[in-house]
Amino acid sequence: MEYTTLGGTGLEVSRLCLGCMSFGSSDWREWVLEEEESTEIIERAIDLGINFFDTANMYSKGESERILGEALEGHREESVVATKGYFRMREDDPNSGGLSRKAIEQELAASRERLGMDTVDLYQIHRWDDDTPIETTLRALDDAVRRGHVRYIGASSMWTYQFAESLYTSDRLGLERFATMQNHYNLVYREEEREMLPFCEKEDIGVLPWSPLARGYLTRPHEEIDATARGETEEYLYEHPYREGGGREINERVAELAAEKGVTMAQIALSWLLHKDWVDAPIIGTTSVDHLEQAVEALDISLSASDIAYLEEPYEPVTVSGHS
Ligand SMILES: NC(=O)c1ccc[n+]([C@@H]2O[C@H](COP(=O)([O-])OP(=O)(O)OC[C@H]3O[C@@H](n4cnc5c(N)ncnc54)[C@H](OP(=O)(O)O)[C@@H]3O)[C@@H](O)[C@H]2O)c1
Numbered sequence: 001m002e003y004t005t006l007g008g009t010g011l012e013v014s015r016l017c018l019g020c021m022s023f024g025s026s027d028w029r030e031w032v033l034e035e036e037e038s039t040e041i042i043e044r045a046i047d048l049g050i051n052f053f054d055t056a057n058m059y060s061k062g063e064s065e066r067i068l069g070e071a072l073e074g075h076r077e078e079s080v081v082a083t084k085g086y087f088r089m090r091e092d093d094p095n096s097g098g099l100s101r102k103a104i105e106q107e108l109a110a111s112r113e114r115l116g117m118d119t120v121d122l123y124q125i126h127r128w129d130d131d132t133p134i135e136t137t138l139r140a141l142d143d144a145v146r147r148g149h150v151r152y153i154g155a156s157s158m159w160t161y162q163f164a165e166s167l168y169t170s171d172r173l174g175l176e177r178f179a180t181m182q183n184h185y186n187l188v189y190r191e192e193e194r195e196m197l198p199f200c201e202k203e204d205i206g207v208l209p210w211s212p213l214a215r216g217y218l219t220r221p222h223e224e225i226d227a228t229a230r231g232e233t234e235e236y237l238y239e240h241p242y243r244e245g246g247g248r249e250i251n252e253r254v255a256e257l258a259a260e261k262g263v264t265m266a267q268i269a270l271s272w273l274l275h276k277d278w279v280d281a282p283i284i285g286t287t288s289v290d291h292l293e294q295a296v297e298a299l300d301i302s303l304s305a306s307d308i309a310y311l312e313e314p315y316e317p318v319t320v321s322g323h324s
Pocket residue numbers: 018019020021022054055126156157182183209210211212213214215216217219220228230231264266267283284285286287288290291292294295
């Protein structure tokens with residue numbers, strides 16, 4: 001396994017972060033694994049040297065956090081665990097979502113309980129909250145750090161101006177700064193290259209792309225996208241603009257290069273991301289040990305400048321997706 005320093009945190013994390021959205025309960029999403037199979041994947045990830053795990057309170061309504069916490073029993077100290085809050089956890093309780101002080105304090109306490117951890121290494125806001133001033137959110141997060149409940153704070157998909165406002169608010173008030181950005185970035189969704197990624201580079205922010213394989217779109221020919229349970233049922237796979245702006249041709253070029261190099265499409269798509277200097281660790285999502293192992297093997301694939309240019313050439317701007 002390769003390790004990298006996460007932005008300006010000083011933390012050493014594996015170059016692949018294991019995403020835990022696929023672990024929890026199939027009651028939440030059809031393609032989500034139950035505990036036993038989830039644990040098998042987490043344990044294999046640990047064997048392979050992965051020390052970085054990303055979950056969220058909303059994944060399987062807390063089950064993902066619980067399963068991750070149990071699976072990391074005995075590996076807690078050497079692991080870097082990230083979770084998130086923002087989305088509403090209980091239909092009938094509007095304060096179980098958002099980024100008010102009440103929501104952050106209550107939902108962070110519930111996450112720590114499910115994870116079985118006194119301290120979360122990285123606590124991320126899952127989205128921007130238009131209804132809470134960022135100063136209120138940052139003060140609540142800063143208090144969580146001072147209390148020892150959280151080591152670092154991070155953010156996820158938002159506009160760059162909002163992220164910039166967060167950082168200068170922290171600096172102005174002497175509060176903890178967001179150290180990471182978890183954003184939507186892959187070969188068929190590159191809108192983040194305009195503002196967010198150069199901004200993160202300049203501010204020494206750790207970058208953790210989500211859906212690095214475009215939710216499976218970059219793992220098989222585009223005509224076969226519905227070949228898996230997730231491909232058949234996940235609405236986001238169809239809502240994101242992966243087929244637009246040259247997306248089909250990029251998918252075909254990924255297949256062509258994979259055949260030429262004798263590797264899988266998923267490995268080419270992941271390798272492209274790993275060649276980007278502004279990326280610290282893509283967050284990979286899988287329900288298969290074999291696919292997890294393929295992701296780790298992708299660390300050894302080398303793409304030439306002309307391979308990268310060939311993969312990128314058909315891209316055209318697409319509708320912003322992942323936040324509004
Ligand atoms: N912050 C946010 O708003 C946000 C949003 C979405 C996701 N996330 C995070 O990012 C993580 C990853 O997201 P994602 O699941 O959408 O990621 P992804 O890596 O883009 O897509 C995963 C899909 O690719 C397939 N796949 C992976 N490797 C493959 C291979 N070698 N061959 C064929 N298919 C392969 C998986 O199928 P198999 O299951 O069969 O392997 C799965 O259907 C999540 O777990 C979560 O932690 C965050």
